[in-house]
């Protein structure tokens with residue numbers, strides 16, 4: 370009788386052992402870049418950890434969804450994924466350390482958890498890779514995020530999503546921000562219903578139903594909705610995720626990167642530095658994808674194969690004393706989110722003062738009722754936006770003669786419907802920037 374019972378239970382026991390062994394990663398295990406089909410999976414197979422080939426000789430290690438969307442990767446000091454060659458190995462060492470080693474033998478990334486009593490590593494069904502000392506979590510991928518947030522993952526004030534030069538952060542007062550180069554905040558959203566002054570340790574979560582919520586220890590379990598995916602509350606058997614992309618925009622997706630359901634900035638050209646230093650962001654008449662170009666023929670692309678790297682002067686201003694001119698850019702603004710030198714003088718003086726100042730390299734005058742002049746001094750970064758709706762003109766110092774770009778009308782005909790649509794989008798954005806805390810680097814057209 371007992372034997373029969375054991376025989377009946379045996380397949381069940383075997384089943385339990387095999388499923389847990391896929392979730393728990395034994396100390397001393399390794400994954401090899403040379404074999405990308407070898408992975409560590411979560412028990413429900415919704416997530417796996419493994420190498421992905423990014424180009425013929427480079428590999429990255431990442432946690433991905435079953436459909437191959439990466440949600441976490443190793444990032445060391447720089448803000449891009451740690452890359453190894455085909456000899457790369459990802460190891461869970463018996464001392465408790467997780468380590469990514471290059472074929473050359475160099476340690477490219479570590480979890481720095483040696484000697485912390487780590488006894489186990491596991492990838493759970495929510496996509497969290499956890500290193501635990503018995504049952505106490507010492508380190509987890511959720512607490513060390515890269516550029517992505519998934520449901521079940523808590524983002525607190527000490528966790529930053531990063532992608533290249535951009536970062537996304539939850540501030541202590543509950544505001545959320547997008548920042549360029551750790552210095553320029555180009556997007557911010559504050560709280561409305563949770564009293565900001567009462568917030569002590571806020572937590573941001575992407576709910577499985579597609580709503581981004583903020584809760585706080587002081588709010589007795591209440592949470593505030595921060596953003597809604599456009600398919601929120603739709604019963605969908607997809608993994609939603611929020612990602613800060615290398616283009617500086619924060620988006621929510623349903624399932625894969627082709628199903629975008631929310632974006633922090635509807636107008637991509639509003640992302641600071643999208644076109645690099647002295648690059649100008651604009652849209653073609655027939656397309657909603659932004660394009661980057663240089664301010665004039667006095668400039669050239671830093672990298673012709675990557676227009677987002679910005680522009681540089683063909684001749685530096687220091688090398689043309691006596692021949693310095695101001696390039697006039699109509700319907701163009703330069704974003705200045707930082708405090709700038711502001712004076713209330715007219716547009717002509719604003720242009721002239723910059724031209725005659727050795728430190729000024731760009732100037733602008735914002736003139737509704739007052740003539741406000743903004744000066745930008747070197748060294749600084751200029752991020753430009755050009756659009757037919759912008760009633761602004763910007764000036765940049767160049768070596769004469771000024772060689773304007775051929776006008777878009779000369780370059781191409783146009784689809785007037787799309788043109789109007791874009792005008793409207795720019796108008797909304799302009800309104801937001803005009804009335805928010807942010808100050809646009811704007812000049813009124815000199816008619």
Ligand SMILES: *[C@@H]1O[C@H](CO)[C@@H](O)[C@H](O)[C@H]1NC(C)=O
Nearest residue numbers: 401403404405406407408409
């Ligand atoms: C790659 O890994 C898979 C899964 O562990 C294994 O079945 C396969 O034999 C490995 N291939 C090589 C060439 O080692």
Ligand SMILES: *[C@@H]1O[C@H](CO)[C@@H](O)[C@H](O)[C@H]1NC(C)=O
Nearest residue numbers: 452453454471472473475477
């Ligand atoms: C990895 O090793 C290759 C040579 O095998 C080397 O070119 C590369 O720079 C190394 N990468 C890192 C991050 O150490």
Ligand SMILES: *[C@@H]1O[C@H](CO)[C@@H](O)[C@H](O)[C@H]1NC(C)=O
Nearest residue numbers: 445446476477478479480481
């Ligand atoms: C970053 O990489 C270096 C080796 O290049 C390694 O010594 C260091 O521990 C790594 N830092 C982290 C936090 O992984």
Ligand SMILES: *[C@@H]1O[C@H](CO)[C@@H](O)[C@H](O)[C@H]1NC(C)=O
Nearest residue numbers: 495497509511521522523572
């Ligand atoms: C996220 O926060 C909630 C509430 O504070 C907590 O119950 C949960 O365990 C946290 N999740 C993770 C993965 O830390």
Ligand SMILES: *[C@@H]1O[C@H](CO)[C@@H](O)[C@H](O)[C@H]1NC(C)=O
Nearest residue numbers: 524525526527528569570571
């Ligand atoms: C954030 O880090 C600071 C200092 O490192 C620490 O005092 C604080 O408790 C942390 N906050 C959270 C919510 O983890």
Ligand SMILES: *[C@@H]1O[C@H](CO)[C@@H](O)[C@H](O)[C@H]1NC(C)=O
Nearest residue numbers: 534549550551552646749750
């Ligand atoms: C980013 O900031 C650092 C200083 O923190 C500065 O040295 C660097 O030039 C900045 N990058 C750009 C592209 O301006």
Ligand SMILES: *[C@@H]1O[C@H](CO)[C@@H](O)[C@H](O)[C@H]1NC(C)=O
Nearest residue numbers: 540542544557558559560565
């Ligand atoms: C947070 O947002 C609120 C409301 O939008 C604003 O008043 C406050 O100044 C913001 N805090 C910070 C640190 O920017």
Ligand SMILES: *[C@@H]1O[C@H](CO)[C@@H](O)[C@H](O)[C@H]1NC(C)=O
Nearest residue numbers: 562563564565566567587588
């Ligand atoms: C914030 O704190 C004040 C004073 O403690 C309290 O009266 C108020 O109800 C709190 N607000 C919220 C939204 O919890």
